Amino acid sequence: MRRKGVGAPVLHLLMFLGALVTLAPLLWMIAASFMPVGEANSYPPRLWPSSPTLVHYRDLFTRLDLARSFLNSVAITVLATVISVLVNSMAGYGFAKLPLPGRDRLFRGLSAALVIPAQVGMLPLFLLLREMGLINTYAGVLVPYAASVYGIFLVRQYTLGLPDELLDAARVDGAGELRVFATVALPVIRPILVTLAAFTFLSAWNDFMWPLIVLSDSARYTLPVALANLVGEHVQDTELMMAGSVITTLPALLAFLLFQRTYVRGITAGSLKG
Amino acid sequence: MNGTLHRRQERAAWIFLGPALCLIAVFFLLPILAGLLLSVTDFDIYAIGAPQTARFVGLRNYQELLGGEEFWQALRNTLYFVLVGGPLAVAVSLGAALMLSAPRLRLRGLFRTIYFAPVVTTLVAVAIVWRYLYHPHYGLLNYWLGLVGLGPIDWLGDPRWAMPAIILLAVWKGFGYNMLIFVAGLQSIPEERYEAAAVDGASAWQRFHAITLPGLAPVFLFVAVTTMIGYFQLFAEPYVMTQGGPLGATRSLVLFMYEEGFRWWRLGTAAAIAVLLLLITLAATLIQLRLQGGRR
Known part of the structure; x- marks a missing residue:
């Protein structure tokens, strides 16, 4: 049999180099965050702190009040995840399993709306939330995450595989639709809900443009907004900014490592069935 | 009943x-x-x-935008990012996916996790990191280029280099996502086709051209369209790294919209930019569906 593609040593060398290039910025971010003041701006560049220090982390959490932004981010992300899973799981189930005239046409219409850039609605949404008094509130930041067409899509595709007989059996036993959903459907579709939760968590944690628009009071800033604000005043303090970047990005990385399998399933589910 | x-x-x-x-x-x-x-x-x-x-002004916002230089510059910048960065990102994703799917690869799971890691990082945070990596004097990138006798390049200060610098960051940040989609697509190609081709004595390139690429076509179309739509919405990278500079060389349409709408509070003009972005995105999507859909 003929050899397939490049030889094994070359393949592994390329993969290893690729991994190094991919990780280098993140490793340097972590290393520089522990460097004493000024060490990240030396020539030749240092890759490792001469005497590791936590002073920048302390600075961020005391003097610069990043703890508050951290809590804002946690609160908004957790709320967004819970609401999104609740709203989208019910809607996805409804679109898959409950009869309604024009249901599938409605769903196709919603799916088509996915190509519309969110920015088109951002300005009126800002004015609307302003009228509702939701500017500079958690609720204002949360609104776009509550219901998502993509989330509904994920749940619907997964729920379509659930046998109707299972649901009907419960109905014959006299269970109401909400009971059927909670006791029969939910346990079966739980994997896709974990996927949806992981997706919402990461996108809410990492989002920048919408919180930047909605939040005007620095006490309400989420981490990305606070960080972008900080770099304006502290652009010279490389080590401090790296510590801030670590604090911002580490929870997202950890969440991903914990939920890697389920997160990856969400990505491929969207592409192959869509 | x-x-x-x-x-x-x-x-x-x-x-x-x-x-x-x-x-x-x-x-x-x-x-x-x-x-x-x-x-x-x-x-x-x-x-x-x-x-x-607020008064109705007809198409005046559009006329002013299309008659001025700023909109066209933002459109050129955005198209540069979409047309150069998008294909580059898809190519890197495909290359990584092919290597990751090679039967003889070891530590597959580890490599996949590493390559995917930048996707889940916070864009604002890594944009700040890259801003320092691009520093003309102290940045690691210029240092390494210097070791092989290249540069120095004023990455974010030179209008010719600022957009390539942003593209590099965007490709690094995002290639892992499409890589996973390609990997799933590669897995869906039946193994027997490769075995039959091997029996016929097809070379690696012939197998790639005759089996892999056609087998990936639907996935490829999905990746190309979603990547393009996403790349049209370039915002946080220039906001954090260059504020649209130098000389407006990285001001994207969305950044332009943000500045008009939320810095100068010209919401009418900003909304017109958003509508133009929508129309351009729709047109580009249709063109791509026509081009790639027709080829199959």
Whole structure:
């Protein structure tokens, strides 16, 4: 049999180099965050702190009040995840399993709306939330995450595989639709809900443009907004900014490592069935 | 009996779909329609306090945008990012996916996790990191280039290099996502086709050309279209790294919209930019569907 593609040593060398290039910025971010003041701006560049220090982390959490932004981010992300899973799981189930005239046409219409850039609605949404008094509130930041067409899509595709007989059996036993959903459907579709939760968590944690628009009071800033604000005043303090970047990005990385399998399933589910 | 059950289920359907549909209607569809309206008004900072003072101005916002230089520059910048960065990102994703799917690869799971890691990092945070990596004097990138006798390059300060620098960051940040989609696509190609080709003595390149590429076509179309739509929305990278500079070389359409709308509070003009972005995105999507869909 003929050899397939490049030889094994070359393949592994390329993969290893690729991994190094991919990780280098993140490793340097972590290393520089522990460097004493000024060490990240030396020539030749240092890759490792001469005497590791936590002073920048302390600075961020005391003097610069990043703890508050951290809590804002946690609160908004957790709320967004819970609401999104609740709203989208019910809607996805409804679109898959409950009869309604024009249901599938409605769903196709919603799916088509996915190509519309969110920015088109951002300005009126800002004015609307302003009228509702939701500017500079958690609720204002949360609104776009509550219901998502993509989330509904994920749940619907997964729920379509659930046998109707299972649901009907419960109905014959006299269970109401909400009971059927909670006791029969939910346990079966739980994997896709974990996927949806992981997706919402990461996108809410990492989002920048919408919180930047909605939040005007620095006490309400989420981490990305606070960080972008900080770099304006502290652009010279490389080590401090790296510590801030670590604090911002580490929870997202950890969440991903914990939920890697389920997160990856969400990505491929969207592409192959869509 | 059956009729009442059906009616009961229909009522339940509204309860299940209601919250999501209401939220999407009020906070997604309605604002998009309102955006169209907003774009034909002179809504500005005075109108924010008193919306009734905004007046209908027809297509004046569009005329001013299309007649001025700023919009065209932002469009050129965005197209540069989409047309150079998009294909580059897809190519890197495909290359990584092919290597990751090689049968003899070891530590596959580890490599996959590493390559994917940048996708889940916070864009603002890594944009700040890269800003320092690009530093003309102390940055690691110029240092390494110097070791092989290249540079120094003023990455973010030179109008010719600022957009390539942003593209490099965007490709690094995002290639892992499409890589996973390609990997799943590669897995869906039946192994027998490769075995049959091997029996026929096809070379690696022939197998790639005759089996892999056609097998990936549907996935490829999905990746190309979603990547392009996403790349049209370039915002946080230039916001954090260059503020649209130098000399406006990295001001994207969305950054331009943000500045007009939320810095100068010219919401009418900003809405017109958003509508133009929508039209351009739709046109580009249709062109791509036509080009790639037709080839199959």
